[in-house]
Amino acid sequence: MFLLILFCGLSFCSGVQNTKVQRETSGNSFLWIIAKQLARLEDKVQDIQKQYNSKDKEIETIKEILQSKKFDAVKTPTVVFKARDLRTDVNLIGKRLVFPNMIVNHGSGYNRRTGVFTAPVSGVYLFSLQLCPELKASIHMHIKVRKSGHVIGDLNFKNQIGRQCVSANGVDFLSRGEQAWIYCTSASSSGDVIVIADHGNSFSGVLLHT
Template structure:
């Protein structure tokens, strides 16, 4: 009986050892698979983080939007008209239309807009930079009592424009319907720059 009991104990011990061996092998195999899956998951996560970071960086970067147009299409009969500056010096992102005199914001952001005009001797001009629905951004009001061809004067302003908002130079007053702007020196200009998005 003692011999049988000893053999039974040995058998039970062997069976338990076999079960433990199989269980350990399964656990080790599962851990190995888990490590491989974790590595793959880390690679996927790193790639996603890299892509999102690049996208956020691109969205935060202020794109280059700038224009300068000079001279005037017309230098008489300006009252009540949008001033058109036909000669483009620079027009990054094609926001300024030199046939209408209107700038259209290609992105939402803070824009700096500037107008410069050169009234003839003894002539005066009053013009606004208007934005959006007609809000006055800058006011240029000057009478030339100084010299035959100048000085040129400028006015500027900064405002937030939503993508698609318009900006233009509008003449509210000139002292005559005749030639009031000196156009020989190319000093008349309208320009703008996106300074922050």
């Protein structure tokens, strides 16, 4: 009887011990799974952080590019002029045309006494000429650039129908100090060929880009 009781006691203790070991083993497995999930979550967080840093760098690069473009736009100075009303139209052949009345001269490039524009900065310039010839008068004018010798605008016209104005344009790159003006190549006579009183007679120019 005693031996039976002892055997039962030992069996019970063994069962309790096995259950404890199983519980400990099961608990360790659960903790391992949790640790594994946390590790994966940490990896995902790091990946997201890397993506965020990459996007942040892209945004900064775009900002720098935009700032650079903005700076480029700002650094082009304002150079523009317009002069009108011819000083004279007598004996113009082989001479420069002078427009003495200034409408605007931002950059101080145009000389109203000589009729010559001197580029204050290097860049691409657009020039425009408008003239109002006398009836039955013919004129041939060039917009010329001194250093290069380019003829960048050509106005050739004979007025046969009454009062009207004609124009010519020219674009060229001028270095700083280079000059442009209007030159009379030919005219129908040495006398009056242009309506002096007409404010439509003008010479203008503007800096497009440096």
